[in-house]
Amino acid sequence: AQSVTQPDIHITVSEGASLELRCNYSYGATPYLFWYVQSPGQGLQLLLKYFSGDTLVQGIKGFEAEFKRSQSSFNLRKPSVHWSDAAEYFCAVETPYNAGNNRKLIWGLGTSLAVNP
Amino acid sequence: NAGVTQTPKFQVLKTGQSMTLQCAQDMNHNSMYWYRQDPGMGLRLIYYSASEGTTDKGEVPNGYNVSRLNKREFSLRLESAAPSQTSVYFCASRVTGGTDEQFFGPGTRLTVL
Numbered sequence: 001a002q003s004v005t006q007p008d009i010h011i012t013v014s015e016g017a018s019l020e021l022r023c024n025y026s027y028g029a030t031p032y033l034f035w036y037v038q039s040p041g042q043g044l045q046l047l048l049k050y051f052s053g054d055t056l057v058q059g060i061k062g063f064e065a066e067f068k069r070s071q072s073s074f075n076l077r078k079p080s081v082h083w084s085d086a087a088e089y090f091c092a093v094e095t096p097y098n099a100g101n102n103r104k105l106i107w108g109l110g111t112s113l114a115v116n117p
Numbered sequence: 118n119a120g121v122t123q124t125p126k127f128q129v130l131k132t133g134q135s136m137t138l139q140c141a142q143d144m145n146h147n148s149m150y151w152y153r154q155d156p157g158m159g160l161r162l163i164y165y166s167a168s169e170g171t172t173d174k175g176e177v178p179n180g181y182n183v184s185r186l187n188k189r190e191f192s193l194r195l196e197s198a199a200p201s202q203t204s205v206y207f208c209a210s211r212v213t214g215g216t217d218e219q220f221f222g223p224g225t226r227l228t229v230l
Contacts, residue, residue, distance in 0.1 A: 034218060043121075043207060043221035044160075090159065104175070105219065109159040 002027045004093050006108035013081050014116045021076040021111050023091030031093040033074040034105070035065055038088040047089075050074065061085070086115045119143055121222035123208050129228045130198045138193040138225050140208030146220070147213040149191035151175075151183060153204040154224075160207070166191055167213060198229045 003026045013019055025031060032051050036044040048059025055067040065076045074091060091108040124139045142149065151163040162175030166185040180202060182194045191210075195202060205226050209219040 036221075041224075043223045044209075044219075045221070046218045049218055104162060104165065107160045109157065 002031070002093060002095070002106045004091055004106050004108040006089075006091055006111050008111045009109070010112045010114070012114040012116060015083050016080050019076075019078045019081045019085070019113070021089050021091075021113070023074045023076065023108060025072050025074065025091075025093045025106075027072075027093060027095070029095075030067075030069060031095055033065075033067060034092040034094070035059065035063070035074070035076050036090045036092065037061075038090065038110075040087070044090065047076070081113075081115055083115045083117060086113055088112050121208055121210055121220050123206075123222035123225050125225060126223065127226050129230065130195075131230050132199060134198050135194065135196050136198065136227075137195075138206055138208075138227075139190070140192065140222060141190045142208075142210040142220070143189065144210060144212075144220065145188070146210035147188070148211045149185065150209040150211075150219065151181075151191070151193045152207045152209065153177065153202075154207060155204050163193065163206075195227075198227075200229045203227060203229045 005024045007022050034049045035047040037047050038044045047063050048057050050057045050067045057065050063078050067074050088110045090110045092105045094105050121142045147168045150165040152160045161177050164183040166172045169188045172183050184192045205224050207224050208222040211217045211219045
């Protein structure tokens, strides 16, 4: 069965420091991979997505993520964190379209990011 | 272009009361979803509708019903609310097929006393 693990429940970084949020998935083939961000009291917004091709994906707000097939990982990174990046971050995976009609997102439990001034 | 809208934003119910959460999207998306979000549980799929006229159960459908009223609207009904249904509810939509992502509404915060 597909699953998504975000090992870090909560992370605190200082403003200006680099950030890496981890995401590991369990699936037999390469799924479609997503990172979403949820600011307090808000809905979820897509940061970036990976389907195929270049394993380093650029997203909005200066975020990037790298797909590593050998490690079944899709870690999110940002070189310099801003106070406005404090939010909840969710990794999600989905089977590709040609795997059939059962296409639903499998969500990780999220990582809460706090940013110290 | 409002995206995905949800009403109400907040609601307090007493145990046993019923209510309907409304969701609408103006992006001409085929698929729509209802999730609940609880602390430490992430997002859990309640029901989804792959296209107008179809609905399917997700992970946690018990105690809920849905209606895909038309292509734009997908409502979630609690027939007899229970305290365990206290949660934040999110509606989402997407284009079916291809490399598409889900677009989320702002959520409804529901408290059942």
